[in-house]
Amino acid sequence: MLPSELLRVKRRGNKILPSFASLSHENEYASSLLIDVYSEHVGKTLRELDEAVKEVEDQLEDLDYHPKFVRGLVELLNRAITTERPVTKVPPDVARRTVFSVSSERGFAITNRDRAEVLSEASRRLGVPVEDLIKAFEASYEDSEVIIDFKAPKPVELLRQYNLSLLQTLMFKATSMTIIANMTGAEAKSLLRTIKRFGLMYMAHKEEGPLRIHIDGPASILTQTRRYGTRMAKVLPTVLHLKTWRIKAEIIHMDKRYTLEIDERYGDLLPSKPSIEEKFDSLVEEEFMLKFRAFSMGWEIVREPEPLIVDGTVFIPDFALSKDDLKIYLEIVGFWTPSYIEKKLKKLSNVRDAIIVAVDKKLSCAKEVSLALKELSNIKLVTFEDKLKLSDVLPVLRELEKRKAVERREEGLPRPTDEEGLRAYLSRMEEEPLKKVLEVLKDFGIQDMYETQKILRKHGLVIVWRSLDQSDAIVKRLYR
């Protein structure tokens, strides 16, 4: 990230892009020239480095490099050095206090002679030679610091780092950002963890094709704000290592709105991060996967499969189990805090896909969990003790296979149930008078107002009251 005055952008209509530095020989030359200056100054003071850097900057400018580009590289290199205060015989603050006090007592260092007298009096009081006193006095100026280490980047890497910083600096001005990418469960988990850690919020969508994660902050739905831009900039690097990705961001630059769109085709200009290693949430999961692979009977197991979208949030089951065109997810509910379980159950109750939920009997609330889950038709409940065994899960899989075989024999799809009809009706809806909706719902056996609100909400719909009269109210889609 760079100071905003070093930002350079290209604008065209309402599109905006950072002015990326190409990985050309010319740019590599500038990059290596600067890196050399820094390498040569290890052991010297910042003041000496600054002077040398200024000279190179002037030189590069005469060669027609953009001064903001050169300054940007310098900014990044400044972060790669470690400095130390010079060692002094007396602490710098003591030296300064003594010098300034003596100076005030004597009516300041008006002439050179006064100055010499002040310094020698101060050195006498502190019992150190004048030379050491002056060194200590100067030491508190930041440019007296000594460079003790420089982590030299490769010239091309510095250019890539510069491009990423430029992109992030533009992202500071973002009001929202959308990440569009195919990702594995592990990748999605890591991304969502980052989003949460920075106090951001997201809304996920998926309709054929890649996952779309729209990111902004708590206050974003209430006021247009760039408050979360800095944090979105920090989310950026976690996306770059994905195979395919696209980022879309709404930017406010110089009081105008722009759209920033960038994808993996820019990947070479940007640094790539090592991909995320596989990590298991618990031992139970790891053991189960190994056993399953050994005795699978034709079933395949994928850990942290592609994310499912549940009501706008992402849900990543622990496993996906598949055989031919059969697929079922498996979620292991191990030993966790009640509030975590509560959240998990809320999510599970909204999943539409078939899922096996394995509950640890040791769980203090195992009974309640089981009760709550039994109500839900898409969920197959199994319980286990200590470890989830293959024998706990296999009966469910066998039953599935049997049922599928029967279906095939009957050569026909099952008749749509009431529930499916209702779902189809609601998912098509954009805006409808409440009165009409209530009538339809009544046909499906839903009369209770609370139930109505709940089911509407589940489908992304809300009731908008225009007055206290029900006949004025409408049902409106908020999201899909």
Add this chain to the structure above:
Amino acid sequence: MGLESRVDVGPERIRLEYDRGTIVVRGLTQEIPPLKWDPRAKCLRALAYKYLEVKRVLELLGLEFEDRVLSPIKGSIGTASLKSLRSYQEEAVEAWLKAGKRGVIVLPTGTGKTMIAIKIIAQVNEPTVVVVPTLELLEQWRLELSKALNVNVGVVGGGSRELSFVTVSTYSSAYLHAEEMGDKFKLLVFDEVHHLPSESFRQIALMSAAPYRLGLTATLEREDGKHVDLLDLVGDVVYRKSVYEMESKHLADFELVRVYVEFTDDEKRKFEKLYSTYRDFLEKRNWRLKSLQDFKRLIMVSGLSREARRALIAWRDARLLVLNSVSKLDILRDLLKKHQGDRILIFTELNETVRRISRMLLIPEITYKTGPKERATVMELFRKGVYRAVVTSRVLEEGVDVPDANVAIVLSGTASRRSFIQRLGRILRPAPGKKAVLYEVVVKDTPEIVISKKRRRGLVGS
């Protein structure tokens, strides 16, 4: 609470909670202004400063709800030792209380706005955060509050992040930590409240649920007109007195002396060369630099053309020459000699000049680079009289109190803005039996090339 009751889908109770700068209402799905449906979290949401309004609306509709919004910091004010207030200060306090503990008080610099705030904080006796523009003011408020209210004052800003019953913060830190601070206080005090309406700083007010709010300023009006938003963010102007309405005894009186110096011949030659480079560039483009805005434009263009950059560098060097003129430093020496027994504040705009003077004359410096610890030491030793002069580039920008400075020396570019000088002068405290004096040292016969942001800001509203 059993898990079953929460998992089961009985009608939820309506619950108000604070969530990172916003108020969240659960157990209700209807959008009632100012509440908005948030599809991300499946709840209703409003900005935190709408707290009272949300409560009022729910009560009006006869809905029962559980209010978990505020988690105020516990504590209370110790035995406050308050100085008795002047009559207009009492009036201001009364006016603010009467307006429902909300609103802005506008009074000229040097009329004891801090005393008014302290009285109000003591009277309200609820967790309070005071938001100030600079680190100098942070330290000053911290000292005065802990002395007058007898409490440990928390500090957020300048590297510290400690929340207490009474806390002081800078605008920038309060902006950064708005999410964490928004539910912890019941009274917000904004010093120099005209800063608040800027795009980022206003979020301090928007993201806080604090019901009581006080704004203080000498210069309410902003060039961009955004001060009208203060009505929504803090409240109406509840008390206002101009300099002319104030009795003169409340303001320190000072004498203004303008000292002209001349360039040496060598300096004059150099200056003319540099200045013509700069002027020719402007003339070629038919530009007349009238405002800060124009100057910003020049800086922007300078990123693009080499010629512009050269002009800018020439301008910078010419300005340095004016500020660092040898004769000017000679005058400074003379003035220092003349005021042997006084407390002197030397003000000059550029940090480089500050450092140069500090190094040469061995006078302590304060710039924006000075760390909080060193800054505090310098101010304290200056107050105690161990240091008799301080050279600085930035104090006084916002009415920082420098007790006992009775002489100010301003090494300005050319002529300074009158309002700036007036403001500076008002901060001086005359020594017993002596009038405070302010010297303005100006180079003769140079064109106006110094445009100071600080001084322009000083112009606003005065």
